[in-house]
Amino acid sequence: MENKLLNQEVQHYINANLHTDLHALLLKKSPFPEVSAQEIVQQIKGRQVAEKKFPFLLKEGIIFPPQLNLEQSSSEKTAFYKSEIIKGEKFIDLTSGFGIDAYYLSKNFDDITLVEQNTELLEVVEHNWSVIGKKANFVNQKLEDFLLENKEHFDTIYLDPARRDHQKNKVFLLEDLSPNILEIQEKLLSISKQVIIKLSPLIDLKYLISVVPDIFRIDIVALKNDVKEIVIFLSNEKVNEIKCYCVNLESGESPFNFMFREEENARSEYSEPEKFIYIPNNSILKAGIFNLVSEKFGLKKLHPNTHIYTSSEKKENFPGRILEMELIDSKSIKKKSQFNVISKNHPLKPDEIKKKYGLKDGGEYYLIFTQSKKGKIILKSV
Structure with missing residues (x-):
């Protein structure tokens, strides 16, 4: 990827303006001919987000993507929670995005693959993983194309589908997500014994259970009493009951789990x-x-x-x-x-x-x- 943002003078300027009014900074001319004011502000915003969401990336040499990619990323705390319960040998994230979930989830796997269709975003992730000393196979391809060509099997497949339509409006139904989970669920389970999908906290659980027949576990993950995500686990081994885990991270409360039939x-x-x-x-x-x-x-x-x-x-x-x-x-x-x-x-x-x-x-x-x-x-x- 381009290294212009990694120039020592550019990095020093970014660090010196971390608490500057960003609107005013955007109106000023960049002191660097090869780096725009917009690119500088993007890096400052990235560090501000990282301080709260994923402080492990506050290292020299890390590059941050546009704001939307930062917003769609999991927090370090919710990613760590998932990493505590997911283990195996061969892991693939089919929608890696900025790679926060992939970084944590892959800690318990030996073979790691990240698939991302956004070329620039994947280059950022590949660069950052080299900075933090993490190895993976990086695949710049549309998920649908990858699935058509793939011949491999994986212990665990992970997806975090895009929850915005072409007009950037938020969507919640599985058939409106990108990728469409309902269209590919059978294909996913044909190449992995476990598929894990992160979904919006607003999704209706009864609807979810009615349209995805292979769910065996649902985790409702809150952070400080704010529900951040619904995580569903799919298996090609048929189960009669779905277990649900209610988790409130950083609250001091014990997780509560139950079978849906109990209610x-x-x-x-x-x-x-x-x-x-x-x-x-x-x-x-x-x-x-x-x-x-x-x-x-x-x-x-x-x-x-x-x-x-x-x-x-x-x-x-x-x-x-x-x-x-x-x-x-x-x-x-x-x-x-x-x-x-x-x-x-x-x-x-x-x-x-x-x-x-x-x-x-x-x-x-x-x-x-x-x-x-x-x-x-x-x-x-x-």
Whole structure:
């Protein structure tokens, strides 16, 4: 690839402007005839993203791709999680992108292949892997063409399909992704015993199970209670049940796993609020296991459509927040008080509640506006 960005003076200029206003920098003329202001800003943005998403790439000589490629990349933390559960000898990433997932996933494999149709992006990845001392086979080819010509078998195939259409709009259905997973799933399973696909956190799990018959595992991966990705595992060995793992990284919470049929058979008990209130983390809420949570942890729900639970005695190891709370009347809410406001199954949103009651945001205490079977209620932490 071109080495103009690796020029020592260019690198020094980039480092000196890491905290400069990028809009102003774009309007200035580049001091280097062979490197544009846009290219310099792209590298600065890349380092800013890397500080938060993949700090292992903050090394001298690393080159960053355009912003869209950075946004579509997994974070170092979610990639590391996947690397802990995926092992084998021969690995291929058919949509390598910027290669963050491939870098981590390939740590447990001896033979590594990265396929990427974007020539410039693949050159960046190949260069960066040489900087960090990582070897792989780099294939610059469209996935569909590679599959037509391929004669090899792999222990694990990994894909992260593009989730934007030709107009750059986000898409979520499998048939709208690039590649179309529904069209190639049989081909993938003919050359590998395990196929792993990263999908949008917004995808509907019931839809997913209905259109991909070979799923045997689904991981819902959240980072600090923000669901980042849905990861599905396909196998050519038929399974009767699908296991799901709900993971909330960097929360201190234990992963929660279950079989999907368990939710179908589970039943909730209901109660007005008791001493302790439980709010499941977002990976649990995404899984939709509202009755199973009640049953597994011995908790009671407040209302069929309120996914908040309660108990008189504290239940440990719950995957979410546990708050000691009491029922209050709206008249007892003092203006300018400071609260973290939560609204669940309530007509007003948190910002509307704060405005109505003149509340400040934040602090140690919580206010929950919700519903029990008796109607609307307000809970305050004690």
